[in-house]
Amino acid sequence: MNRYETIANNLATQIREGLLPAGARLPSLRHLIAQYGVSQSTVFRAYSLLEQWGLVRAEERAGYFVTKGATVNETVRGEGLATEPRKVDISDLVFSVLESARHADIVPLGSAFPSPQLFPTARLLKSLVAGTRSLTPWNTVEDLPPGNDHLRQQISLRYVGTGMSVSPNEILITNGALEALNLCLMAVTRPGDLVAVESPGFYAALQAIERLDLRAVEIPVDPVSGLDLEALQSALDQHPIRACWFMPNFQNPTGTSLSADKKRALVELLRRREVPLIEDDVYQELHFSRDRPLPAKAFDTQGLVMHCSSFSKTLAPGYRIGWTAAGRFSDKVRRLKLMTTLSACIPAQAGVADYLEHGGYDKHLRSLRSSFQSQLERMETALHRWLPSPVRWVRPTGGYLLWLQLPQSVKAMELHALASARGISIAPGPIFSATHGFQDCIRLNFGHPWDNRFENAIRELAEILDDPSIHG
Template sequence: MITGIGFRYEQVAEKVEENINILQLKAGDKIPSVRQTGKDLKVSLNTVFQAYSLLEAKGLIISRPRSGYILNSFGSSLKIPATKSRPMLPARVEITAMAAAMMKNAKENGIINFSILAPVNEFIPITSLNKAVKASLSESGNDNFQYPLIEGHPNLLKQISRLSLEWKKPLNPKNILVTNGGMEAINLCLDSITNMGDIIAVESPTYHGILQSLERRGLKALEIKVDPETGLCIDDLELALSNNEVAACIFMPRCHNPTGSSMPEENKIRLVELLGKLNIPMIEDDCLGELSFGTANGYPAKAYDNYDNVLYCSSFSKTLAPGFRIGWVSAGRHHLNIEKLKFGSNISTNGILQDAIGKYLESGLYSKHIRKMRNDLQGQMIKYIGAINQYFPEGTKLAVPKGGLSIWIELRSDIDAFEFQKKALSQGIGICPGHIFSSLEYYQNYIRLNYCPLWTNKIENAIRNLGNIIRV
């Protein structure tokens, strides 16, 4: 019988994987039928179908008409080769021109755009947000038409604080500053704790916007390997810190962009302890953290920060409304300095939109919206991965995300992702080449694919076309 936490079909999938390993099944071997698995585990046939769909999406099993399911001949789990020597040396960052060109080309030519990491309108509670905005505009005697407080709208600060009540160390509203999106939060942190020429430890791969921020400030990137399942490799980080004078770190412990990995809780605690004892500030990018699937969610690293050393950055751009550009930062002992930098930069963030999101959060609708969004995104992810396994050639590898909005894909070693992107754009399809996720040359045959666009025949045909481009 299946018991415990998480979606039941995920637990069934894990149990089936365990049984495959115990029975030592080989490629081509038949696995127990849907009916038999349902009977053995005492779950509904629909739950087993969902579990088998997830395993099929992962590339572990294949459906054979009138024959049931068999073990696949090749898996889909991406593993960064351990034999690949990667000297951990700080490097100058020069990717802004490449990233800007990629985004512009995809926006102008990508009829089907898998490159922009943002929720499509179907995932945004537009009606409820419209009501909240109208309420913010129509209330008599409100101050929303005046300059807001530097730190942010009081009700929004209160509601953001409430989101952290389950943490071991919840956020105090007095220690939260509202920003123009998550990137302003990260940039304010960098301006507060770094100087030109400093070495900043980042993940490899990492979000290209972080690398662009380092480049603008003349900072050097020290890339630390990310495991596609467990996230940042802390042993590698320890080694790098012992050999380099690192001024700060920027990491994404939950729903890492681009791999979709999430660090286990014990790893987050170890990370916070390591950097806290060394007094090396850590900027935590948690803009995608709310979109973790099933049991993978956990807490951000900030929840375990006993050193006041984590500068926590997040936003509502990935969960509510990208166009509102509402983010926030809670920067520990650096918070007062960041408030001064915010005032000197742009004084404050849009008060009407702050108030609107505050009202929406206060309504209690947010938690229900997030639960539905996670579930819908996981369904999307399963369909996308299933299509990639079906249409991309053998030798393709991918990291099955534990949350977020995208899939990290390794193509054959002879494929140049930048050239692949150009060919895809000629067919009206936008993708992100792996080049922009590193200051070095590690990911030239990788791509990132956003699985948020709602699944349709048009989307399936686009993925089929991408597979055909690779085969040529």
């Protein structure tokens, strides 16, 4: 990626997030030269690229100004109100989308996983062998929930790395974060209960609500500032909400995060009502800024936050090792684990523990984050190059998912069908809400090394967007 592309991308982000609103003048030539330490011609090429993308227009002798409609608009920002409680009926839709994204020869823009090629498979196998050798036969009996002691200590140490203190005794090892989240939800609800989720939000939360005969209240997520706390507060006032299932860091699908202040306010809001928070934090380690963001759990003094995460998105997708630190609900969750799947794979637990101690996890994470960041830049450049200008997004600051707002006439399910037929998967907006809304949004995955397949897939999506049949 060239310097001028980076500068253009950065300015584009400020425009879309409204920091440079419609009609605003772009930073001056002199300013950008000083800021980036580049030549005049580099800045001109950046200006020119932004113009080409339809985000700015040049006014002779006056400079470059942001065009109307370049900011992320109201639709993608959500409606500002929680939905009424509703039964959820989404699984068929989700499964039909997931099925179409499963084969290795599909361009996996709709996938929920990063490329498995980015993980240290060989080094991890070494740890799997060392960890398994270190087990006695009795560990198969003793490592029942809460799980392998060594692994729980290593996870506890990672909390220390963000300044948090979470005892190994609070940590329960699960079959990936998905099981942790499901067990936590089961621990704090009964059939018929109301659960607050994000909108748009992770479809697995909606599926769990459907499966357990619960009802969902959807709280809007602003793609810039994250979960709408006012909407949450008013939903809590109106409805007997029994639990929340939120993702404060690098939210799926929008990629947005709550600030530390908002996390603190969220926890305080729930504390006053004694409502437990199931916190999905699987992307925490995938931050692009220097420091790992805190989870909401860092602000919890009451044991109300059930923090769930895993190594599936950062290290070992197939090992199915996740965990929860479930606060005051720990015992209940541990019992549910014993009753439903007994324990996670014991050699895999020992292998991940060995890797965390000896494998160089932090070095691997730095490399992984850097790959995702450069892949994001490549994807943004391709989107600018191929897609018509009314396509908008907010640049995520971590993770590997990009939430795209298409022209309002687009029907994402039709786009999905046509893209599938060309061997390209996308995740259409309607799978992220029980309302089946977000028809004009799609989620793209930049967790794969960028190559011509992806470049061509973006070009093909642009072709499909020209097809009248996908517009309502």
